[in-house]
Amino acid sequence: MHSNCLLITPHKQKERKMVGQREAEQPIIPSVLLLPLPLQGPINCFLKLAHLLSLSSDHLNITFLNAEFVHQRLLDLPSRFPHVKFSQFSDGISGDEPRTPAKFPAMVGFLQAEISRRLPEFMESPAPATCLIADGVFTSVGERANELGIPVVYFSTLSPCCVWASCFLVPKLVDYGELPFKKGMDLDEPVSDIPGAADTSLRWCDLPGICRTYDMTDPYVQLVLKEFRELPNAQGHILNTFDDLEEPLLSELRLLCPNLYTIGPIHLHSRTRQQLESEQRITSNSLWQEDRSCIAWLDAQPSGSVIYVSFGSVVPLTMDQLTEFWYGLVNSGTRFLWVRRSGMVVEMEESEEISLQVPTEILEGTRDRGFIVKWAPQEEVLAHRAVGGFLTHSGWNSTLESIVEGVPMLCWPNGIDQLVISRFVGDVWKIGIDMKDICDRGVIEHMVIDLMKGRKDEFSRRANRLSKLAGEAVREGGSSWRALHRLIEDIKFMRLEVPKDKF
Ligand code: UDP
Numbered sequence: 001m002h003s004n005c006l007l008i009t010p011h012k013q014k015e016r017k018m019v020g021q022r023e024a025e026q027p028i029i030p031s032v033l034l035l036p037l038p039l040q041g042p043i044n045c046f047l048k049l050a051h052l053l054s055l056s057s058d059h060l061n062i063t064f065l066n067a068e069f070v071h072q073r074l075l076d077l078p079s080r081f082p083h084v085k086f087s088q089f090s091d092g093i094s095g096d097e098p099r100t101p102a103k104f105p106a107m108v109g110f111l112q113a114e115i116s117r118r119l120p121e122f123m124e125s126p127a128p129a130t131c132l133i134a135d136g137v138f139t140s141v142g143e144r145a146n147e148l149g150i151p152v153v154y155f156s157t158l159s160p161c162c163v164w165a166s167c168f169l170v171p172k173l174v175d176y177g178e179l180p181f182k183k184g185m186d187l188d189e190p191v192s193d194i195p196g197a198a199d200t201s202l203r204w205c206d207l208p209g210i211c212r213t214y215d216m217t218d219p220y221v222q223l224v225l226k227e228f229r230e231l232p233n234a235q236g237h238i239l240n241t242f243d244d245l246e247e248p249l250l251s252e253l254r255l256l257c258p259n260l261y262t263i264g265p266i267h268l269h270s271r272t273r274q275q276l277e278s279e280q281r282i283t284s285n286s287l288w289q290e291d292r293s294c295i296a297w298l299d300a301q302p303s304g305s306v307i308y309v310s311f312g313s314v315v316p317l318t319m320d321q322l323t324e325f326w327y328g329l330v331n332s333g334t335r336f337l338w339v340r341r342s343g344m345v346v347e348m349e350e351s352e353e354i355s356l357q358v359p360t361e362i363l364e365g366t367r368d369r370g371f372i373v374k375w376a377p378q379e380e381v382l383a384h385r386a387v388g389g390f391l392t393h394s395g396w397n398s399t400l401e402s403i404v405e406g407v408p409m410l411c412w413p414n415g416i417d418q419l420v421i422s423r424f425v426g427d428v429w430k431i432g433i434d435m436k437d438i439c440d441r442g443v444i445e446h447m448v449i450d451l452m453k454g455r456k457d458e459f460s461r462r463a464n465r466l467s468k469l470a471g472e473a474v475r476e477g478g479s480s481w482r483a484l485h486r487l488i489e490d491i492k493f494m495r496l497e498v499p500k501d502k503f
Contacts, residue, residue, distance in 0.1 A: 005094035007060075030492045031127040035115060035134040035141065035148075037108070038067035038091050039099060039314035041397045042135055042157045043284045045240055047081070048270040049133070049155065051118040052263070055273055056488045061127045065115060067091040070097075073287045087122075089114055098343050101156045101415075102316060105219040108137055111485045116144040120389045131491050133238065136163075137223070139230035151494040153236040153261075153487075159396040160241045161424050162208050162417030166228040167256055168303040169194060170208060174225070180214045203387070205436060206423035209415030232256045235494060240264035240400065240485065242473035242480050245429075247468065257272055262480060263402040267379060269474040269484065284377060291373035295338050295380060298463075301335055304388030307410070307452055308381050310339035311393040315414040316346045323437045326358060328444025329391075330365035334452050336391075337371045337381065382407050388460075390432075399425065406461035406467035408432045410451045412439070431463040 032053060036046035042121045046064070053060055064077075071077065071088050092110030093103060096318045115138070122129040132145045136156035145152050156163050156373055172194050173179045181187070187205035204211075231237065236259040243250060256258055263269060298306060309329065311317065317325075320344050329336045347377055366372070378398070380388060382405040390402045394413040399421050402409050409432035411422035419436065427435030433447050433455075438468055451459065473480040 010297055028130060028495075029059070029061055029127045030131065030494075031063070031129050032491055033063050033065060033129045033132045035065045035132065035138055036155075037135040037137055037157070038070050040287050041395055043070055043119075043287070044397060045134075045157045046135075046155065047077075047285045049238070050084050051270045052266070052273060052484055053188055053488065053491075054081065054226075055178070055277060058490070060340065060491060061085070063087055063122065063129070065089060067111075069093070070287065074285065078156065086293065086311070087411060089118065090179065091490060098342055099314075102274075105223055108223060109219075112140040115141045119144055119148055119150070119242050123150070128179050131494050136231055136237075137227050141229065142234060147495060149496045151235040151496050153238060154231060154234045155238040155240075156231070157240060157396065158417040159399070159421045159424075160239045160246050161249060161428075162396075162420040163181055163228075163239070164230075164253050165202065165420050166208050166210075166224070167231065168252065169202075170211065170225070170228065173207075173211065173265055174216075179211055180216060181211065193229055201427045202420070202423060204225075206419055208353040208417060209419055212415070212419075222323075235259065235496075236487070236490065238263060238265045240396065242470055242478075244473060244479070245403070256312045259490075263484045263487065264480060265470050265474070267397075267401060268404045268470055269480055272471075272474045286375060286377070288341065288375040290375055290377045292377060294373045294376050295372055295384065297371045298337065298384045298386040299381065299387040303385045304385045304456075305452075306335045306384075307332075307391055307448055308376075308387050309387040309391040309459050310376065310398065311344065311412070311414070312395040312398055315344075315393045315395075317344055318346055323358070324439050324441045325391075325444060326362060326366075327428050327441035329370065329448065330362050330460075330499045331441065331445040332448035332452075333369070335369045335386075337373070337376070337387075339374070339378075341374055388456065389448070391448070393412075394422040396421060400470075403429075403431070403463065403466050404470050406460065406464040408451055408456070408463050410435060410447050412436070429458050429462065429466060431466065 027103065033297055034046050034050055036042045049065055064086050066086050066088055068088045068090055068130040071086060089108050093099060093107060098108065129150050131153060132142070132150050133153045133155050134141055136154040142152040142154065148438055150485055169191070176194060181204065185204065188203050191202050191204055191207065210221045213221050213305050237257045237263045241262050241264045243286070250260065250262060276320040379401055382390065382401050387407060389410060390399045390407050391410045391412065392402065394411045396417055399409065409425050411425050411432060411434050413419045413436055422436055435447055458467045472478050475481060
């Protein structure tokens with residue numbers, strides 16, 4: 001970021017006077033700004049982080065910068081988080097209009113400008129911001145914060161395996177002229193000739209979503225490339241993972257970003273602390289109404305018999321893909337609980353879904369063995385004894401939620417970090433099957449059977465082991481517990497020196 005900014009760490013803090021803070025001689029109350037990307041996954045992660053930070057025995061001022069449309073959907077936030085101040089801003093998209101992937105670059109651009117403009121508001125006494133924790137996508141806001149003397153910690157809510165691939169492999173691929181991919185190349189081949197790639201089992205098709213572009217000037221591609229170039233310049237990085245899951249990759253990341261806080265799985269961490277503090281369970285952070293009738297349906301199913309199907313909050317499906325999944329699921333003979341959110345199928349009105357041309361036997365199979373909802377209480381569903389597998393788009397939150405519950409996965413990734421995650425699920429952690437780039441009813445049928453019956457025991461054994469390690473990481477003294485403690489201590493003392501002429 002800015003070479004004239006100097007991070008004052010806890011031990012240095014005792015010796016130095018701050019420069020650039022107008023009221024340096026007054027005691028400084030640690031004041032954290034939290035800036036999530038206003039999408040379901042990141043919002044969920046940042047709210048869990050807000051919860052964990054608000055449990056600190058020393059008082060931290062926490063301000064949550066919340067998009068207006070999120071705030072409108074989660075009106076109970078102020079009562080659920082009494083120690084957090086919520087400050088609202090526009091994301092540049094009107095009202096309830098869907099936040100589709102095509103709108104992301106414009107939305108992020110708008111947010112960067114809007115938050116950067118408003119940052120000075122948060123520098124005012126009596127509690128000027130002393131730390132900004134921002135989604136890793138907000139690098140321009142991070143630069144502006146450093147100019148104002150606010151240290152920045154990025155919370156990258158993407159999977160660390162994708163962060164790692166994006167920091168270490170993607171820049172080299174650009175330098176070696178390997179991006180965009182040559183037309184007609186075999187994406188199933190291992191990535192070769194790139195330093196660092198040989199140690200991985202990644203194929204070309206497993207690389208982060210931006211590698212699939214054929215236009216390197218695309219604004220979204222440029223945004224992502226900038227994000228990963230700038231990431232190492234921050235004063236710290238929070239990752240939603242636990243050390244036992246992703247070493248030795250985390251060791252490599254530490255070479256680039258030495259100050260990593262691996263505090264995940266954050267939803268389990270938050271849940272564990274709630275239990276310890278005998279707090280009431282924090283109610284849902286869902287941006288959509290959860291249909292709890294599926295829990296009653298699950299209660300009536302045999303243990304481990306149901307495959308839960310969800311493609312997260314953003315991934316669109318074509319009508320063909322929906323049909324292939326439907327046939328595959330019904331033909332597998334397996335019980336299934338399927339989330340079909342409104343607007344999930346591109347260019348299809350809700351009313352049309354009802355009149356989809358599917359044969360009677362598929363409708364009957366669905367009535368007999370299936371249950372469809374628009375939005376589910378996913379953490380609870382995955383923890384339900386009836387659920388034995390998860391057909392997922394491999395979003396990072398969904399993946400961690402599945403790992404925590406020891407549920408094996410059938411992965412159908414769509415882009416972004418999902419392409420890397422599904423490879424790790426299938427080939428590194430070996431807790432499921434990567435069905436990447438295939439959407440065929442016959443393949444789906446066979447893979448569902450493989451997941452739920454054929455290879456069930458081997459997947460479950462490994463998934464349960466990871467689940468146990470996740471639990472240990474967030475327990476007192478565990479790696480994630482310690483990382484959170486260090487984060488809170490650092491937040492209390494983090495300061496940047498900036499030249500006086502900046503004020
Ligand atoms: N989710 C949910 N109910 C659903 C589907 C998804 O609560 O019916 C939650 C899920 O628990 C996860 C988030 O939505 O926390 C999705 O995040 P993820 O990173 O998996 O995917 P994204 O939506 O960002 O693609």
